[in-house]
Amino acid sequence: MNMSRVINLLLIIVGGFVAIYAKAGMDQNQYVLIGGIMILMIGVYRISKRIPSKNDRETSNDKDEKL
Numbered sequence: 277m278n279m280s281r282v283i284n285l286l287l288i289i290v291g292g293f294v295a296i297y298a299k300a301g302m303d304q305n306q307y308v309l310i311g312g313i314m315i316l317m318i319g320v321y322r323i324s325k326r327i328p329s330k331n332d333r334e335t336s337n338d339k340d341e342k343l
Contacts, residue, residue, distance in 0.1 A: 284322045291316030 294312030298305055 280322075284319050287315055287319030287322070291319055 291312050291314070295309055295316060296312075298309035298312055
């Protein structure tokens with residue numbers, strides 16, 4: 277597992293934990309909740325950047341078939 281993937285997963289786990297922790301109490305701290313959600317979204321964004329789009333996958337398959 278490469279380091280970038282580990283960092284992305286840690287961001288998602290930590291962000292999710294912080295968001296759940298902030299939401300659990302009676303006296304909810306909105307800033308902690310927003311911070312947790314932001315960390316979670318950063319991790320999800322970093323992972324989704326590496327997934328190729330549907331069009332990219334189709335064009336690479338077309339090139340392979342032409343060869």
